[in-house]
Amino acid sequence: xxxxxxxxxxNGVLFGMLLFLMASGLTVIFSMLGVLNFAHASFYMLGAFFxxxxxxxxxxxxxxxxxxxxxxxxxxxxxxxxxxRVHRNGHVAELLFTFGLAFVIEEIVQIIWGxxxxxxxxxxxxxxxAFTIFSTNYPAYKMFMLLVSIAxxxxxxxxxxxTRIGLIVQAALTHPHMVGHLGHNVGRIFMLVFGVxxxxxxxxxxxxxxALVTQANMAGLLGPILFVVVVVxxxxxxxxxxxxxxxxxxxxxxxxxxxxxxxxxxxPLSPDYASTWLADIWSVTIAQIAxxxxxxxxxxxxxxxxxxxxxxxxx
Amino acid sequence: MSEITSSAAPPLPAPAEKxxxxxxxxxxxxxxxxxPKIFSSGGSLTTFSLIGISIIFALSYNIxxxxxxxxxxxxxxxxxxxxxxxxxxxxxxxxNKLPMPLPIVxxxxxxxxxxxxxxxxxxxxxxxxxxxxxISLGVAELIASSALILRTFFGGEAGISANRTKLLRVxxxxxxxQIQIYYLIAAWTVIAVIAMYALTRTPLGRMCNAVRxxxxxxxxxxxxxxxxxxxxxxxxxxFAGIAGxxxxxxxxIANSAYLGAVQSGTVLFATxxxxxxxxxxxxxxxxFVTFLSLGLSDLTPxxxxxxGLIFIAVVVFAPxxxxxxxxxxxxxxxxxxxxxVLPSYLIALVPTLAMIxxxxxxxxxxxxxxxxPGDDSHIKAFGVSFDAASPxxxxxxxILLIGGFLVARRxxxxxxxxxxxxxxxxxxxxxxx
Numbered sequence: 001x002x003x004x005x006x007x008x009x010x011n012g013v014l015f016g017m018l019l020f021l022m023a024s025g026l027t028v029i030f031s032m033l034g035v036l037n038f039a040h041a042s043f044y045m046l047g048a049f050f051x052x053x054x055x056x057x058x059x060x061x062x063x064x065x066x067x068x069x070x071x072x073x074x075x076x077x078x079x080x081x082x083x084x085r086v087h088r089n090g091h092v093a094e095l096l097f098t099f100g101l102a103f104v105i106e107e108i109v110q111i112i113w114g115x116x117x118x119x120x121x122x123x124x125x126x127x128x129x130a131f132t133i134f135s136t137n138y139p140a141y142k143m144f145m146l147l148v149s150i151a152x153x154x155x156x157x158x159x160x161x162x163t164r165i166g167l168i169v170q171a172a173l174t175h176p177h178m179v180g181h182l183g184h185n186v187g188r189i190f191m192l193v194f195g196v197x198x199x200x201x202x203x204x205x206x207x208x209x210x211a212l213v214t215q216a217n218m219a220g221l222l223g224p225i226l227f228v229v230v231v232v233x234x235x236x237x238x239x240x241x242x243x244x245x246x247x248x249x250x251x252x253x254x255x256x257x258x259x260x261x262x263x264x265x266x267x268p269l270s271p272d273y274a275s276t277w278l279a280d281i282w283s284v285t286i287a288q289i290a291x292x293x294x295x296x297x298x299x300x301x302x303x304x305x306x307x308x309x310x311x312x313x314x315x
Numbered sequence: 316m317s318e319i320t321s322s323a324a325p326p327l328p329a330p331a332e333k334x335x336x337x338x339x340x341x342x343x344x345x346x347x348x349x350x351p352k353i354f355s356s357g358g359s360l361t362t363f364s365l366i367g368i369s370i371i372f373a374l375s376y377n378i379x380x381x382x383x384x385x386x387x388x389x390x391x392x393x394x395x396x397x398x399x400x401x402x403x404x405x406x407x408x409x410x411n412k413l414p415m416p417l418p419i420v421x422x423x424x425x426x427x428x429x430x431x432x433x434x435x436x437x438x439x440x441x442x443x444x445x446x447x448x449x450i451s452l453g454v455a456e457l458i459a460s461s462a463l464i465l466r467t468f469f470g471g472e473a474g475i476s477a478n479r480t481k482l483l484r485v486x487x488x489x490x491x492x493q494i495q496i497y498y499l500i501a502a503w504t505v506i507a508v509i510a511m512y513a514l515t516r517t518p519l520g521r522m523c524n525a526v527r528x529x530x531x532x533x534x535x536x537x538x539x540x541x542x543x544x545x546x547x548x549x550x551x552x553x554f555a556g557i558a559g560x561x562x563x564x565x566x567x568i569a570n571s572a573y574l575g576a577v578q579s580g581t582v583l584f585a586t587x588x589x590x591x592x593x594x595x596x597x598x599x600x601x602x603f604v605t606f607l608s609l610g611l612s613d614l615t616p617x618x619x620x621x622x623g624l625i626f627i628a629v630v631v632f633a634p635x636x637x638x639x640x641x642x643x644x645x646x647x648x649x650x651x652x653x654x655x656v657l658p659s660y661l662i663a664l665v666p667t668l669a670m671i672x673x674x675x676x677x678x679x680x681x682x683x684x685x686x687x688p689g690d691d692s693h694i695k696a697f698g699v700s701f702d703a704a705s706p707x708x709x710x711x712x713x714i715l716l717i718g719g720f721l722v723a724r725r726x727x728x729x730x731x732x733x734x735x736x737x738x739x740x741x742x743x744x745x746x747x748x
Contacts, residue, residue: 036445082631089634092386095448096587097630099388103580104623111617112685220576224456227449235446280465288464295457302438302450 003134008253014142016249017149021204022222023229023241024156025197031236032172032193034091035083038098041223042105043198046071047205048214049113052120060123068202075198079191102219110216117215145207152203160238169193228294232301234311243309248294255290340509347501351494360493366605367497367504368561373585373597374511375554380583381591382515383547384527385440386448389455390555390582395574396431396458397424397556398563399469402477405564409481416485421503421560428556432549440544443530459574474570477563490564500561507554512594514550523547581608584622588629590636599637614697617682621675650741659726659733666722673715679703680712 026040050067051060058066078101086097122141129137160166172179172189180186212218229248233240262282301308351360372394379385401424408415439450462469469475479496480489488495514520522543525533530540563569572578581604589600607625611618633640647653675697683694683703694703701708 030445036449082627086631086634089630091445092380092384093630093634095386095445096583097627099580099583100623100627100630104620104627107617107620107623111620111682114686224452228453231446231449231453235449280467284464292457292460292464295453295460298450298453299438299457302441306441 003136004257006133007136007138008257009250010138010146011142012250012253013246014146014149014249015253016246017146017153018204018208019226019229019249020242020245021149021152022201022226023233023245024153024238025200026226026230027233027236027238027241028169029194029197030230032169032176033079033083033094033190035094035098036227036230036235037194037197038095038223039078039102039105040098040198040201041219041226042102043071043075043201044205044208044222045109045216045219046074046105047202048120048209048218049109049118049205050202051206051209052113052118052214055120055123060125064203064206067206068199071202071205072195072199076191076195078198079194083194084187084190102223106216106219113216115216117213120209120214122210141211145211148203148207152200156200225294228298232294232298232308234308237308237310240308240310247309248297251293251297252290255293256287258286261285344505347505350501351497357493360497362605362609364493364497364500364565365609366602367500368558368565369582369585369601369605370504370598371507371554371561372558372582373589373601374508374594375551375558376582376586377591377594377597378511378514378523378547378551378554380586381596382520382527383523383544385443385544385547387451387579388448388576388583389451389453389458389579390551391574391576391578392435392455392458393428393432393552393555394559394562394578394582395462395569395571397428397559398569398573399475400424400427400556401560401563402475402567402569403468405477405479405482406475409478415482417479417482417490417564418485418499418502420482420564421557424560424563425553425557428559429549429553431556432552436545436548436552440541440548443526443540443544455574455576455579459571459576462571462574469571470569472571474568474572476568479564479567496565500565503557503561507557508598511554515594519543519546584626588626588636590638590640590642592635593638593642596636596638603637615679616686617678620678646741647737650737650744652737652740655737655740656730656733659730663723663726663730666719666726668719669715670719670723673712673717673719676701676708676712677716680708 022040022044026037029040030036047067050070051063054063054066082097082101083094086093122139126141126144128140131138158166160170168179168184168189172184172186176186179189225248229244230241232248233242233244261284350363354360354363372390375393376387376390379387379390401420404420404423405417407413408420435454439447439454442450463471480491482490490496490499522533522538525536525538526540526543526547533540533543559569559573562573585600585604586597587600588604589598590596607622608618611621615621629636635643644653644656647656679694680703693700695701
């Protein structure tokens with residue numbers, strides 16, 4: 001039991017940090033531009049596929065650097081030439097633009113790399129077990145993922161709180177016009193923030209690619225969970241996104257490792273009901289309902305705290 | 316005083332306008348009646364049936380997006396649940412020989428959609444804007460994932476099927492042949508379209524518009540925007556359920572794809588491409604997108620990519636959709652200044668088409684080398700055969716794409732000038748543009 005708790009906590013924190021790598025960019029972009037980037041998970045997928053391709057040509061370490069830069073450049077281009085044009089048509093048009101973009105990116109990835117998963121492997125340097133707890137070997141690559149995400153988290157925190165750039169970004173979050181009046185190029189700040197945000201998502205893609213499955217549907221699978229994170233944390237709240245990321249990471253990992261079901265707890269259902277829908281509910285295990293846990297959490301949060309965990313805005 | 320009343324309530328329509336209005340509806344009904352006489356092949360009947368379903372679904376979606384300003388990413392939930400319930404209903408009715416003919420079965424789907432909208436809507440519509448969009452997405456994922464867990468009811472991956480011919484017969488129709496299903500769908504389409512049009516003319520429909528435009532002011536007037544959004548959501552769910560029911564009857568099967576994100580995305584595409592600003596917009600969009608998805612899939616293997624690109628182009632360049640674009644020209648037509656714009660359109664059309672052709676050529680060439688690099692390089696796309704390995708083709712694609720883009724950009728500024736000139740003339744004549 002203790003083994004399960006320790007391993008699940010480690011995995012849960014890891015998944016939560018990965019989620020936060022993406023949710024942080026998404027939250028900052030949302031606060032500044034007022035648009036929720038529906039294609040954010042697509043940049044995560046682009047990161048994974050760029051990482052796969054570049055690591056094939058030059059090795060994993062260059063990929064870890066180049067793939068996010070590439071994805072970030074594409075993201076900045078999307079903001080500069082796409083979103084800025086659509087901005088005058090209103091928020092719905094902006095959201096729909098990113099929705100269409102997510103659709104197109106998925107199609108392009110399918111055309112280039114196919115529908116089946118690609119063979120993106122853990123680099124040999126990191127392919128060993130870091131330590132053994134309770135007879136379980138914990139892979140070093142997972143520790144590496146954890147370290148990278150924590151390092152980026154710390155760097156992000158320092159840049160936002162301690163540097164001049166961070167100060168301007170924070171100011172532009174609440175008072176974009178004032179920042180413009182002070183002589184800063186708000187358009188360029190927006191573009192850079194969008195680029196950095198998408199690059200962060202791509203970093204998550206590169207490091208998660210070898211550990212999870214690199215496939216053309218990975219954006220579609222992760223995207224909705226990402227939006228649950230930002231809504232549960234409170235739209236536009238960075239600390240909220242952090243708490244929600246860890247919460248959902250932990251909830252999902254713990255749920256996956258649990259095998260309990262109603263029939264396990266209360267004994268099997270009487271055979272009279274064996275072919276009714278009650279039997280499904282009775283015999284489903286917690287592990288099987290793990291995929292819907294984030295959405296259940298979303299509905300609960302909406303009923304009891306509509307503005308999100310740490311959110312302040314009603315709309 | 317008279318000024319206030321005349322601005323508060325529109326004047327009663329003149330008899331001629333009334334005649335035009337009802338004539339339009341009757342004309343549409345007659346057209347639907349005669350359509351299978353003109354195009355009687357099985358394929359076209361299936362297409363018309365799909366279009367009818369798509370029209371109801373898109374219009375129900377526009378109650379949310381166009382009328383109330385709520386962008387939903389999970390509208391297929393109500394469509395799909397309506398479809399599933401109807402399949403179960405047909406099975407139960409058929410097994411127990413209940414006295415219920417097929418034509419009223421879609422009502423069960425509608426009531427199912429309504430029931431779930433009533434249940435899920437109150438939480439979903441608590442917030443509007445981006446939060447609502449994300450919540451609708453989350454709820455949709457919740458339902459779609461649950462459908463895969465509750466296997467007895469939803470049938471897992473395979474879905475559940477039914478036999479629609481085993482029900483009580485009316486007028487000796489067993490609803491086996493597609494033509495009878497076509498008339499069933501056409502009848503329901505007319506009923507649903509009239510009902511949804513009537514809904515936009517009710518006080519509730521007007522309040523929905525007000526909530527879309529200025530929710531704060533609605534609160535000051537004494538209405539709760541949440542309640543208005545909730546009511547709109549319920550109506551929308553009801554009509555989506557009818558559309559899902561008709562789809563289930565048409566295919567005699569319901570599976571998890573009915574509830575999925577693809578279905579929600581398709582209705583969003585259809586509605587937005589058609590135009591959310593006018594009642595007729597989603598109808599145009601449903602027809603356009605159905606034809607497009609059926610036609611493009613024959614012409615090119617990567618039709619979904621083109622589909623996405625068309626959607627992005629509409630969002631960027633024509634946020635009013637197809638109907639928005641057409642309606643923009645109405646004041647010019649009234650003022651008689653439309654001919655001044657048309658020549659510039661024709662000039663702009665040539666480089667724009669060249670650019671699009673270049674883009675399609677590049678995409679098809681790239682697709683050939685990434686998807687099937689070993690195959691014969693002589694490929695056929697959009698009915699045109701060409702050699703994807705030839706450098707001339709590459710050069711032509713590049714020239715068409717880049718040259719077309721550069722020239723098109725210049726010509727569209729001319730269109731802008733001509734447009735400004737024509738609208739200002741129209742305005743001088745006292746026609747609001």
